[in-house]
Amino acid sequence: MTMPDRPQPKPGIMDIAAYVPGRETAAGAAKVWKLSSNETPLGPSPAAVQAIEAASRHLEIYPDGAATKLREAIAEVHGLNPANILCSNGSDELLGLLAHTYLKPGDEGIYTEHGFLVYRIQILAAGATPVVAKEKDERADVDAILACVTERTRVIFLANPNNPTGTYLPVDEVRRLRASVPQHVLLVLDAAYAEYVRRNDYEAGIELVSSSENVVMTRTFSKIYGLAGLRIGWMYAPAHVINAVNRVRGPFNVNALAIEAGAAAVRDKVHLENAIAHNRTWCDWLTRELTELGLRVTPSVGNFVLIHFPHDSGKSAAEADTYLTARGYILRRVDAYGFPDALRMSVGAEEANRGVVAAITEFLKG
Numbered sequence: 001m002t003m004p005d006r007p008q009p010k011p012g013i014m015d016i017a018a019y020v021p022g023r024e025t026a027a028g029a030a031k032v033w034k035l036s037s038n039e040t041p042l043g044p045s046p047a048a049v050q051a052i053e054a055a056s057r058h059l060e061i062y063p064d065g066a067a068t069k070l071r072e073a074i075a076e077v078h079g080l081n082p083a084n085i086l087c088s089n090g091s092d093e094l095l096g097l098l099a100h101t102y103l104k105p106g107d108e109g110i111y112t113e114h115g116f117l118v119y120r121i122q123i124l125a126a127g128a129t130p131v132v133a134k135e136k137d138e139r140a141d142v143d144a145i146l147a148c149v150t151e152r153t154r155v156i157f158l159a160n161p162n163n164p165t166g167t168y169l170p171v172d173e174v175r176r177l178r179a180s181v182p183q184h185v186l187l188v189l190d191a192a193y194a195e196y197v198r199r200n201d202y203e204a205g206i207e208l209v210s211s212s213e214n215v216v217m218t219r220t221f222s223k224i225y226g227l228a229g230l231r232i233g234w235m236y237a238p239a240h241v242i243n244a245v246n247r248v249r250g251p252f253n254v255n256a257l258a259i260e261a262g263a264a265a266v267r268d269k270v271h272l273e274n275a276i277a278h279n280r281t282w283c284d285w286l287t288r289e290l291t292e293l294g295l296r297v298t299p300s301v302g303n304f305v306l307i308h309f310p311h312d313s314g315k316s317a318a319e320a321d322t323y324l325t326a327r328g329y330i331l332r333r334v335d336a337y338g339f340p341d342a343l344r345m346s347v348g349a350e351e352a353n354r355g356v357v358a359a360i361t362e363f364l365k366g
């Protein structure tokens with residue numbers, strides 16, 4: 001048997017299309033508005049910034065490997081048992097830990113047609129096979145997901161609400177999914193945008209996790225809490241899942257600044273309420289204004305909107321992107337998510353929102 005002349009990644013790795021983060025810069029524009037990564041225009045809680053300043057005086061000390069202070073703060077605010085919470089270096093890390101803990105080569109992991117692309121990456125990185133369930137009207141479709149389940153299925157990733165569509169599955173549908181998947185299949189509910197959702201028929205997953213052995217909910221401090229730069233995620237999961245993932249994660253996967261800042265941020269209800277109110281006002285405003293310009297906007301419960309442009313030459317999403325970028329407005333191309341004719345825009349500060357609508361108005365006239 002001939003051996004390769006250099007180390008080879010295991011099967012699946014070279015099939016991964018590396019994740020492309022939202023762009024940050026626009027050459028030539030005087031002022032740049034980054035609306036490409038669903039970051040909050042309000043920034044983090046001042047209490048979180050203060051906590052970091054205090055913690056930064058003791059960086060020679062290893063963090064608490066169990067992130068106890070952060071887990072207790074999250075548990076208190078959400079009314080959970082801290083033993084069922086596991087924290088991570090961003091929720092992306094958790095998605096990877098779950099894939100590596102529950103998927104092996106030959107297994108299948110399901111995600112949906114326009115679902116968050118980190119799922120595909122982590123399924124492949126675990127050596128397993130990604131299976132894509134069709135969506136219906138840009139929303140996850142429980143029947144299509146169930147039709148993808150085979151005897152090889154081990155994990156289902158569902159973003160609720162989803163990025164980049166901003167659509168969500170009502171709790172009845174998530175319950176129906178959970179009731180119909182085999183009990184050995186892990187259902188991962190990625191609720192990165194849960195705080196933004198103001199719908200009576202939405203539930204982030206706490207109730208489902210509490211009443212099941214095969215459901216976990218992942219959350220993040222990167223979006224509404226404005227701490228994307230610190231990397232803090234967490235999951236609420238049954239004890240046996242916590243036990244397994246605790247063996248796989250790095251011993252100090254959450255850093256000392258993140259533990260302190262996260263604990264302070266989650267307790268700042270005023271900051272959270274301000275962020276929710278700002279988002280509702282401007283998400284609705286953007287949807288209305290852009291619709292009046294004749295563009296279709298997918299109804300969003302998150303902190304971003306998916307704007308569909310005509311396919312016509314001169315008015316396409318790619319051309320709109322170039323036009324907006326030249327004026328300092330950085331939106332997100334979503335070709336990789338199956339939307340070559342759309343741009344995703346994060347809800348920004350008032351000035352940014354008004355600026356984008358004015359620029360798109362000009363673009364469509366030109």
Ligand SMILES: *Cc1c(COP(=O)(O)O)cnc(C)c1O
Pocket residue numbers: 038089090091092093116159162163190192219220221222223228231232233
């Ligand atoms: C932004 C986002 C996350 C959060 O990622 P972090 O690693 O916590 O910053 C997770 N899932 C979805 C669907 C997202 O859009």
